[in-house]
Amino acid sequence: MPEPTPLFRVSARGLLRRRGVWLPSAVVLGLLSLVLSMLYLGANNDPVGSTKDLPIALVDADRGTEVAGRRIDLGAGIATRITGSAELRDKVSWKKVDRRTADDLLARGEVFGALVIPEDFSADVAALAGPPRRAPHPPTMTVLTNPAAGSFGSAMAAEINREVVATTSAQVGRELTRQAASAQAGTPAASAQAGTPAASARAGRPAASAAAQLMIADPVKAAVEEGHPLGTHSGLGLSAFFYALVLVLGGMLGANVIHAQVDTALGYLANDKGPFRLLKPAQHISRTQHFVACSVLMVALSMLTSALAMAGAVGVVGIDAEHLGLLWIFGTCATAAMGVTALALIAVFGTAGPIVSMLVLIGLAIPSAGATIPLQAVPDFYRFLAEFEPFRQVVDGVRSILYFGARTDAGLGRAWGMTAVGFAGSLAFGLALTRIYDRRGLHRPALRLSGPAPEPRPAVAR
Numbered sequence: 001m002p003e004p005t006p007l008f009r010v011s012a013r014g015l016l017r018r019r020g021v022w023l024p025s026a027v028v029l030g031l032l033s034l035v036l037s038m039l040y041l042g043a044n045n046d047p048v049g050s051t052k053d054l055p056i057a058l059v060d061a062d063r064g065t066e067v068a069g070r071r072i073d074l075g076a077g078i079a080t081r082i083t084g085s086a087e088l089r090d091k092v093s094w095k096k097v098d099r100r101t102a103d104d105l106l107a108r109g110e111v112f113g114a115l116v117i118p119e120d121f122s123a124d125v126a127a128l129a130g131p132p133r134r135a136p137h138p139p140t141m142t143v144l145t146n147p148a149a150g151s152f153g154s155a156m157a158a159e160i161n162r163e164v165v166a167t168t169s170a171q172v173g174r175e176l177t178r179q180a181a182s183a184q185a186g187t188p189a190a191s192a193q194a195g196t197p198a199a200s201a202r203a204g205r206p207a208a209s210a211a212a213q214l215m216i217a218d219p220v221k222a223a224v225e226e227g228h229p230l231g232t233h234s235g236l237g238l239s240a241f242f243y244a245l246v247l248v249l250g251g252m253l254g255a256n257v258i259h260a261q262v263d264t265a266l267g268y269l270a271n272d273k274g275p276f277r278l279l280k281p282a283q284h285i286s287r288t289q290h291f292v293a294c295s296v297l298m299v300a301l302s303m304l305t306s307a308l309a310m311a312g313a314v315g316v317v318g319i320d321a322e323h324l325g326l327l328w329i330f331g332t333c334a335t336a337a338m339g340v341t342a343l344a345l346i347a348v349f350g351t352a353g354p355i356v357s358m359l360v361l362i363g364l365a366i367p368s369a370g371a372t373i374p375l376q377a378v379p380d381f382y383r384f385l386a387e388f389e390p391f392r393q394v395v396d397g398v399r400s401i402l403y404f405g406a407r408t409d410a411g412l413g414r415a416w417g418m419t420a421v422g423f424a425g426s427l428a429f430g431l432a433l434t435r436i437y438d439r440r441g442l443h444r445p446a447l448r449l450s451g452p453a454p455e456p457r458p459a460v461a462r
Helices: 012-016 019-044 074-083 099-108 121-128 151-184 197-202 239-266 287-317 324-363 380-386 390-403 412-439
Strands: 054-060 065-067 070-072 092-096 113-117 140-145 221-226 271-273 276-278
Touching: 012 019, 019 324, 054 074, 054 099, 054 151, 065 121, 074 092, 074 113, 074 121, 074 151, 099 113, 113 151, 121 140, 121 151, 140 151, 151 221, 239 287, 239 324, 239 390, 287 324, 287 412, 324 390, 324 412, 390 412
Parallel strands: 054 092, 054 113, 140 221
Antiparallel strands: 065 070, 113 140, 271 276
8 A cells, every 4th residue: 555645744833823824814804804894885874865866756647626717736836846856856866757657667667666646636735725615635645665676765765755745745734824824814815825826726715614724734645555566475675686696696606616526526626525535636627628617517507506596485485476487597597697707707817716706796796786775875886886797687687577577678688688798708708818828838737836845754743
């Protein structure tokens, strides 16, 4: 039986005395902690203050009414004040549309909510200004939420809409109160607040009823409804984010596993199983062929990982999901694209590849995905990243399949296109760089030492 090759013995104390052990680890871990904290907390530090152009639909369905022979249309005036508000001018991108278009925007996830001025709004306000032809009814503006587009963004839009309703109610209430006071003092209503919506509603009317007077201080109410309903097992709109995270991690971690297994099979890495260690004789393969083999394994195994991810999420956990075939196909393609991207980075950067892939696919990607905090509520740097970072594309695709009926105009079309571009670009990047390495003779088995090789000494027991 051949004797084992003598090895150099080193103690833990001796190893810890080496600067080469401390310095690289400290630099890598320190920079990772610094960069990740800046990326994640920088994106979520002040979402309200960073909000810019949050898309909200505004529907003016008010049909107006006739008061003392005069036509009044309060909805048009209120809609003009809302869209012209200096406080919300930069924060909100109001989309003035009809109700049908608003419902379509909600169903495509293009707006985080909607504010609806109903058909009878002017009539309800006029009814408060004097004895109505029907029982006084509080004027109501409808606030529509859209958690399918993102629960946090939907909550932000709903809060903005409620504040708008409260401001509108205060304005209308002040006008109605002045008109009521003018009527009680015997002053003609028109001379008190001529030209105002409330004055028009009050003109020519007797004094308001006692029931109406109780309402005029804060007359307009907000009715909150779900504009695009979600199922009860949708995580309040977050199941798409977590499912996309599973796909992205499946690709990134899968690439590391596949790369390590291929290296083990080729004898580049030892196979440690508990206390037992097996190292096969090294087999030469070009860097290009190594990358191709890993990529083929990644694509083939992505079909399995996507199926098992869907089985766990839908079959075991029970999330709300339709279009299961499409969800599996998209999950396969997304996982494969992420995996090939990670493999290309590992092939090009070597040992630093997994760290670079983590920064690209996770560190930079999650804050710019628009999955938890909407892109309209993060700093401009993250909005720039969102144009090409892969996580955002996967989230949009999964969200469309789970919540929006797999509509291509709800993000799925862009997700397919960007996934294809990412896969092709990563494959081309990996092949181009590995071929350059091969042509220059930079083969992996060719080990290079930084200094002369020391003479082997047998290990001596102490």
